[in-house]
Amino acid sequence: MQQNLQNLYKRALDARAPWINRWDAARRYTMPTDDNELATLYDGTAADATDNLAASIYTLLTPPESLWLTLVPESELSPNPDTATAALRAHLNDSNFYTVIHQCYMDLVVLGTACLFMAETPIGASSAFTFTAIPINDIAILPNAVFHTTSMPARDVLARFPTWTPPSDIREAITRDPETPLKLVQSLIGSDFTAWLDVGGDIENNIVSTGTFETNPYIIFRWSVASGELYGRGPVLRALPDIKTANKVVELVLKNATIAVSGIWMADDDGVINLNNINLTPGSIIPKAVGSSGLTPLTSGADFDVSQLILKDLRERIRHTLLADRLGLLSEKEMTATEIMARNADMMRILGATYGRILHEFIRPLCDRGLQILSRRGLIDPIRLNSDAELKYIAPIAQISALETLTGGITQ
Secondary structure, eight states: OHHHHHHHHHHHHHHHHHHHHHHHHHHHHHSOOSHHHHHTOOOOHHHHHHHHHHHHHHHHHOOTTSOOEEEEESSTTSOOOHHHHHHHHHHHHHTTHHHHHHHHHHHHHHHSEEEEEEEEOOTTSSOSEEEEEEOGGGEEEETTEEEEEEEEEHHHHHHHOTTOOOOHHHHHHHHHOTTOEEEEEEEEETTEEEEEEOSSSOGGGGEEEEEEOSSOSEEEEESOOOTTOSSOOOHHHHHHHHHHHHHHHHHHHHHHHHHHHHOOEEEOOOSSOOGGGOOOOTTOOOOOOTTSOOEEEOOOSOOOOOHHHHHHHHHHHHHHHTTTTTOOSSOSSOOOHHHHHHHHHHHHHHHHHHHHHHIIIIIHHHHHHHHHHHHHTTSSOOOOBTTTEEEEEOSHHHHHHHHHHHSTTTOO
16 A cells, blocks of 8 residues: 555656646746746836736735625525535635635646645634645645645654654764754645655654545645646746737847947957946046057947837737736726627637636535535534535636626627
């Protein structure tokens, strides 16, 4: 069993490996994390469009303090789901859901895949739920399997798992430095949970926790998926070639601007002008030998700049791919009812497939786990989706979809 777990873990890491560089590149141009990345980021078109798209998805899918889901009974014999709906909404509102979910939407737009961890809080907390946006680099997935890696100081590991005995090859290092980081791997295969410390040797000797989950706490959802792939592809990944090119064009434009401002100069090597002491600033006086030409500007070729034409086209394509030109919340002019319906039809054509996937991979698992936690705590009667109640999604995007269905013939 443990050997099979080790093999699955290795397969999951191998399947994730080709995506790491793609994710790092997508983050670099939209969510730079250090000074080096900021120093080489010259164009902010993608970062701005990414923020706008994530905010639009947030408003369309899970608007805070709004009624974006409800439960309806499957039959007259089904239990009344109103209490369950009210409890689910209340506990979501009292949790950190609306703070964390925007982080997941950013990952969804930039990386194409997002992971929301839905945990149960201790009894007495204001909400039964607490949420964490798991960085997708820490997640490795296979069909029906999730592996989550985290780093913890040895001191915290020993306090949390007192029955674990460190291997002899790291015991001395842990004793010498209790802050030594250790890698904890948590796996969920089906409903079986196993946590072990990846410190070398067999997994069996380093298992620190096992158990089962009735519902999956790792809610992983994707923007779009190519056939045969496990990880999603988001708008930023699709626009990445244009984003890289636009960044390079702006870098070259800025370099050209420095040449236009300060120029390129020639000087006779006459032993009088010290090139190291020349400062090309307004009002400066540069000495020269009598009869010499001194500093002479080097004339460039024809001044025909096509960079702005290229940059304009690149930025338009980036904004188009990131839906910035189609999901604007405000319009420059008032729209007629026909224009609104046409715009809604265009929006559903663009987001229809993504909306269906998110509904299946995110909204329904979120409700399933929420109802299971609430019923196990005795806060609501046991209620199962599709058996006792049907999930009715009433977020703004669902209302747009319903309106488009009703008026589809008009917008053709």
